[in-house]
Amino acid sequence: MLENFYILIPGNLFVKDGSIAFESLEEVFDIPIKQITDLYLLIDVKATPNILKLIMDEGIIIHYFNMYEYYLGSLIPKKHKSSGKLIVNEVIHYNDENKRLFIAKEIVKASLKNLNNVLKYYHRREKINYKEDFNLFINRINEAKTINKIMLIEAEFRKRYYYYFGLIVGLEDFTKHGKNANDITNVLINFLNSLLYSLIFSEIKKTNISGQIGFVHELEHDRHPLIYDLADIFKPIMVDRLIFRLLNRKQITNEDLVEGRLKKEAVKIIFKEWDEQINTTIYHKQLKRNVSYRYLIRFELYKLENQFTKNKKYKGFVYWW
DSSP states (O other): OOOEEEEOSOEEEEEETTEEEEEOSSOEEEEOTTSOSEEEEETTEEOOHHHHHHHHTTTOEEEEEETTTEEEEEEOOTTOOOOHHHHHHHHHHHHSHHHHHHHHHHHHHHHHHHHHHHHHHHHHTTSOOOOOOHHHHHHHHHHOOSHHHHHHHHHHHHHHHHHHHHHHTTOTTOOOOOTTOOSHHHHHHHHHHHHHHHHHHHHHTTSSOOSOOOSSSOGGGOSOTHHHHHHHHHHIIIIIHHHHHHHHTTSSOGGGEETTEEOHHHHHHHHHHHHHHHTOEEEETTTTEEEEHHHHHHHHHHHHHHHHHHOOOOOOOOOOO
């Protein structure tokens, strides 16, 4: 069964035989709305409200992108509803200083352990000479008494991480930037981060968790700050390692960037590699079965739900392969 379906060229959606099809200047094709859960549309794709309703009536989440600002937002079907009782429990864990601190520490420790595992992986392959005393950072997080202190420790390690990040892709003076980046490495970071945010948002809407309560990131920064909490855990394996492959294998180069914008063909390559990655499966020892990278995110949400409702101690995901 398909999970995601991408339309990356301008055109029109239209009704065909009770289903949906797409037409552009280049091609016409059907959209298998009975087989997908998420539809990714370029903002230039035109659709009437009735067509969008028909798509969402199938339970499909629609994500909008453009070539410049990347992820713009999502349309959520009505059937995706959070549990009122669970939201109350999320708020209780947020307002209880000790409970929030515990969850925040687990999230940040898992994030840093995954960053550390990435660096150890490339150290073993002699891409970098990695010598940081990582346990020192974990001990400091364990001893931290406030969220702000945890975030300062995390920021300190991330600064060191991005020094090695640059070396892995052959850049000795790499500096991470946010929006408006004009180098291929930062553009890839921003673009793939946006794909991860939309994926986490989609997985949240397939559970009972609201996503409106964050434990590291503050509520005022976004309506769904839990997205950014979980993104920090999964960025090292789902974003960073994909960037390393794309750049080191020359699948994407500086030539694919024009005035800070990715060329259409580069975007197609990125979406293809991203889709293959999130559907790649690994054997999960706890679940005793093969699961996709995508499902790892949903399982992380289930673990948080158990913390909120059953007081089963949450432990952040750390990759082992």
